[in-house]
Amino acid sequence: MLELLFDPSFAASVPRFVTPILLAALGGALCERAGVFNIALEGFLLMGAFAAVVGSYFSGSPWLGALAAMLGGVAMGLVFAEFNLRRGGDPIVVSIAINILAAGLTTYLLRAIFDAMGAFSDPAIAGFGPVSIPGLGWLPVLGPVFGGQSPLFYLALVAVPVASLFFARHRLGLRIRAAGENPAGLVAGGVSPRRVRLYALMGCGALCGLGGAQLSIANVNLFVENMSAGRGWIAVVAVLLTRGRPWPLLLIAFIFGTVDSLSFRVQGLGMPQQFTDMMPYLATLAVLITLSWWRRGRTANGGAP
Amino acid sequence: MRTLRESAVLREAVSWGVALAWIAGVLFLLMALVGAPFGEALSAFLQNAFGGRRLSYLMATLSRAALIAGMAVSVMLSFRAGLFNIGGEGQLVAGGLVAALAALFLPGPPLFVLGASILAAMVAGAGWALLAGLLQLHLGVPLLVGSLLLNYPIRYIASYLVAHPFRDVQSGMVQSHLVPQATWLPYFPGTRLDIGILFIAAASLFAIIYSHFTLHGYHARMNGLSPAFARTVGLPVGKLTLQTLAMSGAIAGLVGAVAVFGVHHRYIDGMLVQPLYAWTGIIAVLLVGMIPWAVPLSGLFFAAIQTGAAGMERSAGVPKEIALVMQAVIILFVASRVSGALVASSERRAGGGEGA
């Protein structure tokens, strides 16, 4: 039974689940820290997935596909900025409208560009192949997890410490944190919080775009309407849970990815699909409750704040 | 002073005009790209939102509006009290599921079964909302996250229950058996609109009166504006939180029951989730800045957009993808207009108070 759960493909599959969620969540973290309540990650991700296919199809290079995906995401970020930052629309309403917009626009463009309905798959779409990391192969668990994944996975892994450093040491990172915490302080320092938030939204778009590229030109090589399939919402949950802190985000993304991947295998043991589908959410709730118990326990014992 | 006010009205009107021009411009561009006739599409939109033979499309809009407005009212109660409960979907599903199962298994005269099932649905919705509240108060899970996460288990539990133990085997779908026909909500004479909308109207009326005129509503609002203030002046914050959530959940449960007894007559997997009633309710509330009387109207607005767009999709010439894009464009422009205008008007009211 255990070998069924932990068959060789299990470890290797985890990064494929983790990557899009992690990239989108890091993007969401930029917004969260900048004080932009962006729950349109689903739409950003979808647009990224679509743009990746377009870029890769016409250029024949997955890297240009990824670049196109980033641009697609940034475009959505600009739309968000226009309606939320400049026109003052409520961020939740704007987010939901953008999710609808992405769903409509991608299927519309699919028809307009490729004359395809609902899905598009073509050998001309160049996908990311696995990157082999020498010297990892012999490791029992880490080998399959960290070897032979798409380059975007490694990019996502590197993005975590980079994001952490960015918030701690980069001038824009500092300003983003200030925009989220006390924007009046930025105004007094002569910096426009709105501009800082615009940058955060653009960065968020770029990262979500890459997450989308992982979906459409790394996990598979095709586009299907609504192919983000709720992963953006999981990223939103992850961002809310961690309040946009990169390292905890990595942890949550891995929990989600592992449990999601595991849930497929548990089906093989005969658990009804409805219950396996529930698993990632219940696991998150459990982590959350444990964390808050642990925190509470620490403060109750008179520990330092 | 008068000229000031008049010019403000003028400014407002002009800015609305500009927003409408934008919407029209973007839509025109989109339609031109696929070669769809703009005027025809517009009239199809309006016709399908409000017209039809014997106003049947208006009835479709109203039927949808009932559910959206119901969810909006439910969300409004939470939001005004400062409780970011986005678990309306879970509460709605809990209500719908329990309503259907109760009606299937309760013995007794139909009216009693109907009443008891609706009550059970409201209790179920309230219970699911309370769960999120208890998670926050006692286990430190923020309401925003907890209520969102709780949407998923109930959705899958409901799906499992009607897929396995309570499935209508004959139908081949994931759905419960039909509830007894005698418990179905009747149609308004001569229409295909069920009287469920009356329940929602009553709930809306209740919510408006509650928000504006009751002590509890006043206290909840104070808590919403500043939880620290509410605690300091000795309002029972924990109790307020749970009571408000329960109320909010009960209304969501009621909406679920109305969907069961009025529209589908059974619980079908996904029937309350896929149409995004809960999310549409949330945006309907935010669009009008949680002003109670405007919330049901906002729900109607969104229902009209959706049925209009669906109708436009049906009419030849406008692909369904465009209909989605149109919805998004309309929401974007209207949202930024309305939220801006409401903030401005509340400021003006405050300024006027000082001058008096």
Next chain:
Amino acid sequence: MRVALCGITVRFGALTAVEDVSLAIEPGEVHAVVGENGAGKTTLMNVLFGLVAPQAGAIRLDGQDRRWTSPQDAIRHGLGMVHQHFMLQESMSVLENIVLCAEPAGRFGLVDFSAARSRLRRIAEQHGISLALDRPVARLSVGERQVVEVLKMLYRQAEVLILDEPTSVLTPQEKDRLFATLRSFRTAGKAIVLITHKLDEVMELADRVSVMRAGRLVWSGRLSQTSKEEIARGIVGGALPPARQRAVRTPGEPVLAVRDLEVAGRSGAVGPLSLRVHAGEIVGIAGVAGNGQGELIQAITGLAPALSGEIALCGRPVTHLDVERRRRLGMSYIPEDRQRMGLALGATVSENANAGRDDRRAFTRGPFLDRAAMARFASGLIERFRIRVGGPSALAATMSGGNKQKLVVGRELARNTPLVIAENPTWGVDIGAIDFIHGELMRMRDEGHAVLLVSTELDEVMALSDRILVMYAGAIAGEVAGTEADRETIGRMMTSRAHQALPEVA
């Protein structure tokens, strides 16, 4: 650098906040700006700093006309401002706060913190300031935060420093340290604008004084050409209120009794503490902010749980009761944070005035509100406490600070409870309002209520209290009778080892 404001006028809608004000700020001088709440001081300085665009008038730097499009322009030209409300990022360290918006960026835009650190160390040494640069601001006292704001200006090499009510939150020691720093700036040739409500500070530090009233400049000149009384008369625009007479009273029954109370605090537990407040007396708690006063009050009001010990109100144990039940038993509370705890700023005056009333029958009919009765009650408060506001239906957010405070004081005192707890009740409030609030507290005492007053303002504690308790490091360091109180004794109690509570050397 010489700064001149010429004919500045600022209007907010129908209200003229600043009207045709001209004044000059000279290098090597401290220029005090005084005036009642809402006189337009902050607005005028916001104009100078580029936060508010004036309807008329000009800013002149060394004789050249300047026009700011944003504070960035003003900062670039050597202006620095410490705002009335802190503009700091609590989650960030002192160093991060100081460099924010003026980051020395190195490769890839990464901030060169070590360069900033060494430069700051030089500046701090030069002016005798010391502060641990890596502590998060959230854990600094208000005094230390003030130092951060000042360092921030210095870091940007400001030549003109504007400080808007910098001392209203400081202890005497912290104030002294700040003033020493300001004197060193003056010597260094910087121009300093100091906004304050405290005339003693003006007399102590200023070289030049400007008095504002209702948006106009009513007097401006050298300090030597005027006197404290004259300035005060200028501020209120007429005669000064007479000095207060204190009636002698013998205290009655104990209303509040606290025994061996322990509360969790920010840095370790507070307590055990014991104290009593009797009917007809004002007990003042003096002490440097952050020595456990806040925690003590939270435990008494029920906002925070007690770890151990007992609290009795009117002879009834209340340790395990919630806020609501304690208030019903006979407790009123004027919190120091009026913006967050005292008022719901988004609600109307009437809604704020009626919150927390226990005579619910008086403004409800069954579950429904009697809006007219609520408005009547609010109007009564407005009249009785002379609150300057449009009416019961105005939003609380539109009131000035002093009027907000009066509304809170009015609401709480109108409850007429045996116990009144007042926490820094005159923070940032002008002299007229201070006098009024002090008068109300005295009246409560004279009518036989027990008053527990917590204040970091030593003068306030001494002026009002029948007994004074001094808190230090979470415990009561001593007690003095009000009549025998003198600054020296109390100061020694609250500062005996107070150097430990003050900022450490970086």
Next chain:
Amino acid sequence: QEDRLFVYVSPDPIGVNAFLQMGREGIEAAGEKFGAEVRTYESRTAADRLENVNAAVNEGADIVVLLGFEFNDIVRQVAPTAPDIQFLIVDQCIEDRPENVHCAVFREYEASYLMGVAAGMLTESGKVGVVGALDIPFLHRYTDGYAQGVKSVAPDAAVDVRWVGGENPFSDPVRAKEQALAMHSAGSDLIFTATSGGDFGVFEAAQENDFLVFSVDINQCPQAPGHVVDVTLKRVDTAMLQAIEAILGGEHVMMSLGLKEGGMSAMALEKDALADSQCVVAEHPEVVEKMRSVAASIADGSLVLEDPMFAQ
């Protein structure tokens, strides 16, 4: 202008759903043949379906064609109120049909059974898999039929049944691919996919990891040449045409289409098309032989299969 109006209401967005696409082709062919204007209404949710059927009635359609099993309640509600309008439900039927309700149903499990037979013969590992979009009764016609077919030729073989699930089960190639990979690494060497938009993902998995798959509805073998063994064929278009013709002829139609009627089939049964189909099964004459003989015994009634949809 045409004097007739046919309306086709799909239960879900048509997109890549081959079954629903065939429905549209069928209605268009019928429109051409019988001189009718044709409209297609796509639904997304249960509420949309009701609205669309009502709209079709409103627009005065002559025949409303409803594809899929989702329309039973709606037809039962609406048909009695519109006696002049003919309703054709394809894929499902209701009891006590009113005069104006007609049905055409398919016995998908018969063709799926054939896939199972092929899988049972070809498996080397003794384990085969099937993945459906969502655990709904309708899809058990594919999964259970397949499993029975496997057992009929390889009683000891194990059948791994799994579902895509998730937020978007009918078009999630990423999850579908992942599920196929998981089943493959758990030992299945032949996988039957009925995942709608997810099929592409399963094909990709098959190509990358070199295993064999079966699919549904139309000839999908060219999608992954050398990796698709066979597909079930569902002739919605012809069924629709036949049914509409009968309705217009005044009949009260109740058609059940399986292997016998030619409504269901498999590439292996198509003598003419098999060679060019790019299906792997063409390289295994013994399998084709067996499938044809089983199909024959199903068609002549000597082998009776139960409809898995109504099994509990």
